[in-house]
Every structure is written in structure tokens, then in C-alpha cells.
């Protein structure tokens with residue numbers, strides 16, 4: 226099983242010991258360490274931004290907002306919600322909704338999952354491949370209506386679209402801009418640089434850790450939910466799906482092995498949790 230596999234990985238064992246203690250009630254003792262958080266937050270790196278300059282055509286320019294919708298935006302407590310199956314049955318919805326600003330990943334559904342993941346979304350990443358995967362590339366009117374209805378539910382939220390790395394269909398672009406503020410950011414290089422200083426050198430950062438990084442520039446305190454890239458529940462040992470919204474019967478996939486190194490990211494976030502930099506929720510919310 227996945228559980229056994231993780232135990233076979235020697236680097237995973239110390240984490241599991243600490244985790245057991247954590248899950249046996251210690252997590253309520255988590256204390257925010259503001260000094261440590263300030264030392265690591267991302268805004269120190271904004272100075273590097275001038276290194277990455279892109280040329281864009283007029284068409285794209287006309288779609289861009291005049292100013293970044295997150296410019297000078299500051300929030301007290303932010304929730305960053307990853308999509309792990311650990312959220313299922315967590316009852317963390319109300320706690321997540323009590324945050325001042327909520328980041329989500331990949332247009333993840335909330336509607337049938339309010340209890341566990343909350344209702345509010347202030348910013349969600351939107352990778353155009355979502356259109357291919359869930360909306361049949363908007364080929365039929367039905368597909369478009371479907372997509373449009375789901376967009377409408379997010380009204381007022383910011384969509385974070387990786388515009389320079391993927392091709393976006395023009396109509397979709399227009400559709401989105403008429404409804405939303407959009408941030409176009411391509412700061413992957415920058416973010417890699419940032420995490421390198423934390424000894425996290427990865428080929429590709431996951432969406433979740435990108436959102437954490439963005440949050441650290443905008444928020445005074447960050448709480449993480451749905452970050453658990455393993456196929457078993459640390460509280461019960463039972464099997465977990467990869468995503469909280471995966472249909473029953475879909476087995477945990479190790480798809481991250483191809484694109485991400487989520488366990489390394491997790492270990493770092495877990496360490497930061499221990500240092501009081503960010504709060505990582507791994508058990509049920511009371």
C-alpha cells in the first residue's frame with residue numbers, strides 16, 4: 226500500500242514520528258511566530274521583478290487590467306486551500322470561510338463540499354487545461370453554459386491565469402475579462418529563486434506552493450488546508466483519494482511523481498508549521 230511505501234522511504238520516517246505527536250492533540254498548541262513569518266515572506270523578492278520583462282502585443286494588452294488587482298492589497302488571516310483528499314470529512318469549511326482572503330487551486334469545485342472546504346473564494350488559479358479536461362474545450366453550447374455557470378458562481382473572485390506559459394483561447398479570454406479581474410503573472414522563475422533560498426530546488430513548483438508564496442506577500446498570517454500528498458489518512462491510516470472532489474472509487478494516483486515533487490514541498494511546509502511560520506491543518510477542524 227501507499228502507507229507501506231512511504232514508510233520504506235527512510236527520509237519519511239522522522240516526519241511520521243513528529244506527525245503522530247502532532248495529530249495526538251499537539252496541533253491545537255500551534256502558535257504563530259510573526260517574526261519567523263516576516264523573515265521568510267515573499268515580498269523581499271519583488272525587487273527582482275525587473276529581471277523578467279516580456280513583450281506583449283496590443284491584443285493581449287487590451288485584455289490586461291490597468292493595475293494588478295492585488296496591488297497594495299493586504300489581509301490579516303488568509304487561507305490557502307490545496308486539493309488533497311484529506312479535506313474530505315474534515316468539517317473545515319466554516320474555519321476556512323472565516324479567513325479574510327481565500328486562495329484556491331485550479332477552479333476546484335466547492336458547491337457539493339461546503340462543509341469540508343468552505344464556500345468563499347477570493348482567488349483561484351485557472352489553468353486553461355481545465356477547459357479541456359472538464360468542459361470539452363467549450364465545443365458545444367452546453368459546455369459553454371456549464372462553464373459560464375461555474376464562472377458566475379465565482380463572481381468577484383480573481384482568476385490567476387498563467388498566460389505566458391499556455392495558449393489561451395481568445396473567446397475564453399474575453400469571456401473571463403468581462404466578468405473578472407485577472408492577474409497575469411509569470412513569476413515562476415522568481416518563485417523558484419525564492420524557494421531555492423529555503424533549500425527547495427525543484428523542477429516545477431506545485432500550484433499550491435505558488436499560492437502560498439503569493440499569499441505570503443499579501444497576508445499577515447497564513448493557514449493551509451488540503452496539503453497532504455499521500456494516499457492514506459494520517460489520522461486513521463485509511464486510504465485517501467488524491468483530490469477531495471474525486472469520484473468514489475477513484476484510486477489515489479501518484480501523478481505528482483511525474484510533474485511535481487510534492488512530498489519535498491510538504492516536508493518544507495511541515496517544517497515551517499513547526500516553526501510557527503504557517504499553520505498546516507492535517508486533522509479535523511473542531
Ligand code: CDP
Pocket residue numbers: 306307308309310330331431432433434451452453454455466467468485487
Ligand atoms: O496538479 P496541480 O499541482 O496543479 O494541483 P491540484 O492537484 O489541483 O492540487 C492543488 C495543490 O494542492 C497542489 O499543487 C498541491 O500543492 C496541493 N495538493 C496536495 O498537497 N496534496 C494532494 N493530495 C493534492 C494537492
